Amino acid sequence: MRLRETAFAKINLALHIRARREDGYHDIETLFAFVDKGDVLTARTAEQDAVTTLGAFARELDNPFDNLVAKALSALPRPDGLAVTLEKNLPVAAGLGGGSADAGAIFRMVRDAYGLPDDWRARAARLGADVPACVDSSSSLGKGTGTQIEPVEDDMVGTAVLLVNPGVPMSTVKAYGAWDGTDDGPLIGKSTSEIAGRNGNSFERIATERLGVEPVVETLRLLSETKPFLHRLSGSGATCFALYRKIGERDEAADFIKRRRPEWWQISGALR
Ligand SMILES: C[C@@](CO)(OP(=O)(O)O)[C@H](O)COP(=O)(O)OP(=O)(O)OC[C@H]1O[C@@H](n2ccc(N)nc2=O)[C@H](O)[C@@H]1O
Ligand SMILES: Nc1ncnc2c1ncn2[C@@H]1O[C@H](COP(=O)(O)OP(=O)(O)O)[C@@H](O)[C@H]1O
Numbered sequence: 001m002r003l004r005e006t007a008f009a010k011i012n013l014a015l016h017i018r019a020r021r022e023d024g025y026h027d028i029e030t031l032f033a034f035v036d037k038g039d040v041l042t043a044r045t046a047e048q049d050a051v052t053t054l055g056a057f058a059r060e061l062d063n064p065f066d067n068l069v070a071k072a073l074s075a076l077p078r079p080d081g082l083a084v085t086l087e088k089n090l091p092v093a094a095g096l097g098g099g100s101a102d103a104g105a106i107f108r109m110v111r112d113a114y115g116l117p118d119d120w121r122a123r124a125a126r127l128g129a130d131v132p133a134c135v136d137s138s139s140s141l142g143k144g145t146g147t148q149i150e151p152v153e154d155d156m157v158g159t160a161v162l163l164v165n166p167g168v169p170m171s172t173v174k175a176y177g178a179w180d181g182t183d184d185g186p187l188i189g190k191s192t193s194e195i196a197g198r199n200g201n202s203f204e205r206i207a208t209e210r211l212g213v214e215p216v217v218e219t220l221r222l223l224s225e226t227k228p229f230l231h232r233l234s235g236s237g238a239t240c241f242a243l244y245r246k247i248g249e250r251d252e253a254a255d256f257i258k259r260r261r262p263e264w265w266q267i268s269g270a271l272r
Helices: 068-075 098-113 120-127 131-136 172-177 192-198 202-210 214-225 247-260
Strands: 002-020 026-046 050-054 081-087 140-143 148-150 160-165 230-233 240-244 265-270
Touching (some): 002 098, 002 131, 002 160, 002 192, 026 098, 026 192, 026 265, 050 068, 068 098, 068 120, 081 098, 098 120, 120 131, 131 140, 160 214, 160 247, 172 202, 202 214, 202 230, 214 230, 214 240, 247 265
Antiparallel strands (some): 002 026, 026 081, 160 240, 160 265, 230 240
16 A cells, blocks of 8 residues: 655644643644645555655654654554655744644544544644644644644635745744743634734744844745735744735745745745
8 A cells, every 4th residue: 555645834824822831831822724735755554664754854853763753653553554755845843833744644644544543633632732733734723732623714725825934943942932921812803814814923023022033034024025915924933924815926926035045945835
């Protein structure tokens, strides 16, 4: 049996940090969305589970036992082993939930080939706060630590999106740790476009003001020059996204960023 899945890049169209919890995590409200591009996972049945990595960002995944692909395989009982090849196209520690998306892709592979255990949501949440949302990889609201998933009226499918990362890894732990305790309040609005338009990302203030990450400031400034209808930091950064009404506008923006900052990572796609 040969299986193939894309691990779709996650973005947070909006994210409000609400409170620091006793367990060190934070209660948040976030609007998850997914881009139709990402890592690519292929798998074949084998005697034992195995993970091989290749692709532009494979070198940054030093310890294979730490890999969320291996952890997701261990979390899901099956009659056969799976030998997985992970093509790591998404930058690591970039606010795109790359590791969570990879784990989500493994859940979909196992779901389609063998079915998932009834408690798969709890198993996904144990792997990481973003993993439950990444299993379906369609727009949803995340509450609690991000693992309580609620459906949302999605009127943004197909929206042209540009992702830009200026090449500075951002630690999620450090970014949450720099939160100043200001509750940004509940997310306002009903549909994805309304929620994205009327709320922000608490991490944008943390990255640009508290941590003073200049490359993020510059990314947001350059993206604003391309006149998107929305641009924002994703998750804890440093990837920023910009949304355009037309594919041509997105492609012009991509060219503009490439000319100004040829060394930055970028990818063009659409919301799924
Ligand atoms: C900020 C977000 C927004 O979607 O994404 P990224 O920027 O990482 O992509 C998420 O909340 C990240 O989710 P994820 O990266 O899966 O987090 P986990 O592996 O569970 O946790 C990593 C660490 O982040 C902190 N953490 C995570 C989630 C949360 N609600 N509160 C936290 O304080 C904790 O210190 C935890 O030890
Ligand atoms: N398959 C994977 N892809 C990316 N990162 C992974 C993976 N497995 C484990 N990790 C670890 O997870 C951490 C967070 O990576 P990632 O999910 O890319 O970032 P973020 O949480 O900012 O979206 C990194 O420190 C990385 O070493």
